[in-house]
Amino acid sequence: MPADLWVLYPLMLRSRLFEEAIAKLWHEGLISGEMHLGTGEEAIIAGVVSQLRDGDAMALDHRGTAALLMRGLDPVPALRELLGRPDGLCGGMGGHMHLLSKEHLAASSGIVGAAGPTAAGFALAANHLRPGSISVAFFGDGAMNQGMLMESMNLAAAWKLPVLFVCKDDGWAITTKSEEMTGGSLNERARGLGVPPVEADGLDVAAVWQAAEGAIQRARSGQGPTFLHLRCVHLEGHFLGFQLIRAVREPLKEMPEVAFPLTKSFLHPSGAGLGERLAGVKAVMAKILATLRDPRRDPANDPVKRARAGLQSDAARLQELEDRIEKDVGLALEAALAETSQ
Amino acid sequence: MREMFFTQAVDDALAQAMADDRRIVVFGEDIPLLRRDLLVRFGPKRVLGAPISESAFVGAGVAAAMAGLRPVVELYMVDFVGVAMDALLNHAAKLEAFSGGKWKAPVVVRAPCSGGYGDGGQHEQSLWGWLAHIPGLTVIVPSTPADAGGLMLASLQHDGPTVFLEPKLLSESCLKFLGSGGRKTVQYDVPAEGARGEVPQKWEPLPIGKAVLRRTGKDVSIVSVGVGVHRALGAVEVLQKEGISADVLDLRTVAPLDMRSLCETAGKTGHVLVVDEDYEGFGLSGEVAAILAEKGVSVKYRRVCTRGTIPYARNLEDEALPNIGRICASAKELVGTSSK
Numbered sequence: 001m002p003a004d005l006w007v008l009y010p011l012m013l014r015s016r017l018f019e020e021a022i023a024k025l026w027h028e029g030l031i032s033g034e035m036h037l038g039t040g041e042e043a044i045i046a047g048v049v050s051q052l053r054d055g056d057a058m059a060l061d062h063r064g065t066a067a068l069l070m071r072g073l074d075p076v077p078a079l080r081e082l083l084g085r086p087d088g089l090c091g092g093m094g095g096h097m098h099l100l101s102k103e104h105l106a107a108s109s110g111i112v113g114a115a116g117p118t119a120a121g122f123a124l125a126a127n128h129l130r131p132g133s134i135s136v137a138f139f140g141d142g143a144m145n146q147g148m149l150m151e152s153m154n155l156a157a158a159w160k161l162p163v164l165f166v167c168k169d170d171g172w173a174i175t176t177k178s179e180e181m182t183g184g185s186l187n188e189r190a191r192g193l194g195v196p197p198v199e200a201d202g203l204d205v206a207a208v209w210q211a212a213e214g215a216i217q218r219a220r221s222g223q224g225p226t227f228l229h230l231r232c233v234h235l236e237g238h239f240l241g242f243q244l245i246r247a248v249r250e251p252l253k254e255m256p257e258v259a260f261p262l263t264k265s266f267l268h269p270s271g272a273g274l275g276e277r278l279a280g281v282k283a284v285m286a287k288i289l290a291t292l293r294d295p296r297r298d299p300a301n302d303p304v305k306r307a308r309a310g311l312q313s314d315a316a317r318l319q320e321l322e323d324r325i326e327k328d329v330g331l332a333l334e335a336a337l338a339e340t341s342q
Numbered sequence: 343m344r345e346m347f348f349t350q351a352v353d354d355a356l357a358q359a360m361a362d363d364r365r366i367v368v369f370g371e372d373i374p375l376l377r378r379d380l381l382v383r384f385g386p387k388r389v390l391g392a393p394i395s396e397s398a399f400v401g402a403g404v405a406a407a408m409a410g411l412r413p414v415v416e417l418y419m420v421d422f423v424g425v426a427m428d429a430l431l432n433h434a435a436k437l438e439a440f441s442g443g444k445w446k447a448p449v450v451v452r453a454p455c456s457g458g459y460g461d462g463g464q465h466e467q468s469l470w471g472w473l474a475h476i477p478g479l480t481v482i483v484p485s486t487p488a489d490a491g492g493l494m495l496a497s498l499q500h501d502g503p504t505v506f507l508e509p510k511l512l513s514e515s516c517l518k519f520l521g522s523g524g525r526k527t528v529q530y531d532v533p534a535e536g537a538r539g540e541v542p543q544k545w546e547p548l549p550i551g552k553a554v555l556r557r558t559g560k561d562v563s564i565v566s567v568g569v570g571v572h573r574a575l576g577a578v579e580v581l582q583k584e585g586i587s588a589d590v591l592d593l594r595t596v597a598p599l600d601m602r603s604l605c606e607t608a609g610k611t612g613h614v615l616v617v618d619e620d621y622e623g624f625g626l627s628g629e630v631a632a633i634l635a636e637k638g639v640s641v642k643y644r645r646v647c648t649r650g651t652i653p654y655a656r657n658l659e660d661e662a663l664p665n666i667g668r669i670c671a672s673a674k675e676l677v678g679t680s681s682k
Contacts, residue, residue, distance in 0.1 A: 029527025032460025032656050034520055084460070084655030095462040095654030110464040111425065112394045145393035148425070173394050174418075175375045181393035241523015243375070254524070258378075265379035270361035276385025283386050284378045 003209035008050055009307040010325055012042035012205065015066040016304045017329040018075060022065070022082060026240050030083055035096060038066035040235040041168045043303030045070055047208025048136055048166055051216055055133035057105035057122035059115035062097040064108035067138060071104050079336035113146025115139045120152045123161035134162040134219040142173030144186050150193065153225065157194030162219035164212065165195060165227045168202065170234045175244055177290055190227035202230030203303045233301040247288060343540045346487045347514040353379060355491035355545040356414065359498045360384050363412060366498060369399060370416030400426035400451060404434040404503065407449035412498060417453040420469050420507055434503035435478030450497045451505045456569055456619050457663060458511040459521040459530050462654040470567065471625025473505050474597035480504040480550060481596040483567040487539045489594055492548035499547050509568040512536040533572030553600035555607065559587030562673050563607040565630055566617040567593045570664050574617045577669035586677055596626055604630060605639050613676045614641045617664045622647035644672040
């Protein structure tokens with residue numbers, strides 16, 4: 001059965017509109033601390049989550065809002081949670097990194113790699129209590145260097161647990177290029193742990209859907225875990241207000257306060273020899289350049305636009321669909337921001 | 343005298359030490375960006391980025407220290423020490439005892455800590471009590487830029503493993519990186535004297551395990567570390583107007599704990615109020631009470647601590663963390679209880 005873009009695109013668009021609204025609330029100061037959006041990973045989330053059913057579980061990272069919305073979580077309490085309101089999903093106690101929905105068997109965590117053990121445990125419980133159900137772990141490429149995730153992949157292979165290990169690979173581990181800090185290949189690593197890897201284009205929701213379909217079938221039929229390796233681009237970097245992106249978007253504002261101490265430090269009389277110092281400067285420059293060349297704002301790397309392109313042949317239907325979603329999201333946002341009665 | 347921000351002072355003292363001692367290396371996640379000023383001065387062999395593998399690189403830091411280096415291993419936040427706890431609990435802390443005192447690991451684990459900016463209960467913990475519980479670890483929590491630099495230098499010269507904690511609310515760079523993200527639309531209740539202040543022209547190490555009195559008074563002794571010290575100082579201003587004066591003792595290091603200074607102030611006022619942003623049970627506040635009891639210093643005692651998981655919502659968080667209102671209420675209750 002091929003993926004149905006008319007089903008997947010609405011999930012993606014709705015999630016995107018919600019997260020853009022969240023970004024606005026964050027910029028307005030209504031959200032205090034860090035905010036990690038999933039904008040750019042919608043194809044991955046939609047391609048996997050759209051195939052889950054009752055009894056399936058999700059282990060989410062610090063970027064779990066999109067997955068929960070696509071799983072059917074009511075957006076109003078979710079948004080209220082992000083605003084830290086007592087009528088939020090978790091009473092204002094958790095926030096966006098710790099969204100928890102027992103009803104959906106979905107648990108987020110702000111500890112990188114924690115989705116691994118959580119998904120393994122959810123899958124073990126599924127085997128005992130909900131045969132045929134599976135669990136999904138969502139994590140980034142940075143988490144692939146975290147021991148607990150590697151151990152969980154081995155555990156899932158050893159116990160033949162029904163887990164989908166979904167790596168949303170954007171090439172960055174916070175502000176570090178993953179390739180600089182990662183030995184070998186992620187797919188070989190998964191294979192070495194007994195978890196067969198499947199690679200697909202994480203910007204193409206139909207491709208993700210297809211890759212996930214096979215892996216989910218494998219898991220449901222007791223054949224064990226699969227590693228789904230999917231590349232994507234985080235449109236806002238690691239989190240909102242990401243320093244490297246600020247430096248690129250507003251260099252005149254951001255660079256002097258970086259450049260002045262940097263120059264002073266480079267010219268300090270005591271320290272390493274010139275060669276080592278230059279190597280240091282080159283490392284800092286490389287980081288800025290990598291961000292400049294980063295494909296974040298190339299529309300070809302936006303999975304929502306990619307999915308939309310596949311539907312343009314029926315412009316009237318598309319327009320109607322988008323209008324409806326925009327209206328829904330607007331209403332939910334209004335409801336979330338409204339004062340509670342009492 | 344120079345003026346510096348809190349984290350700027352730590353980095354400045356660290357740079358001074360690195361220039362003097364080639365054994366000092368710095369590593370952790372995103373270090374090439376976060377410590378870029380050290381990177382361009384000391385080069386990429388001594389200032390290294392690490393993968394998101396805390397158990398590996400903290401453990402490696404401990405062993406590198408055993409083999410002669412003086413590593414400063416950075417965690418993004420102390421909350422993430424959970425991932426690397428084995429390296430501290432079962433290795434760094436045990437080495438000296440297991441080797442019959444013949445081998446030590448002079449590693450400094452540097453980590454931002456504590457809350458006050460809305461990052462939720464997995465990113466805003468203090469945990470110094472949990473760490474200080476382990477015999478063999480030195481745990482430092484400075485509250486001013488001058489102390490932060492001086493104690494960083496002391497940590498680097500210390501022969502055993504040290505956990506050096508930087509309250510994020512005092513750290514200009516942490517707050518910008520993890521909190522505001524460059525926004526002007528959010529404000530945090532930053533204690534000005536903790537965030538920026540005078541520092542010496544040349545750094546000298548401060549003694550580890552030596553508390554300092556930030557205020558002197560006669561009615562009550564408020565004992566604290568980190569941001570709690572500044573909340574206590576804020577409370578003292580309010581209490582003064584009501585005729586209550588207080589000693590404010592900044593412990594500066596949780597382990598070892600300066601028992602002498604503690605007993606002195608407690609003996610003087612007869613009322614001890616511990617203000618601790620760390621969890622209430624089985625931690626620093628209880629340790630203070632135990633020490634006073636063991637030393638036979640008879641006092642009336644109260645504590646204002648963090649009781650449960652730190653809430654994400656800013657208003658709930660402000661209530662959960664020690665604040666001036668709670669400190670004043672406890673101090674008044676404490677002084678009131680002894681009036682005969």
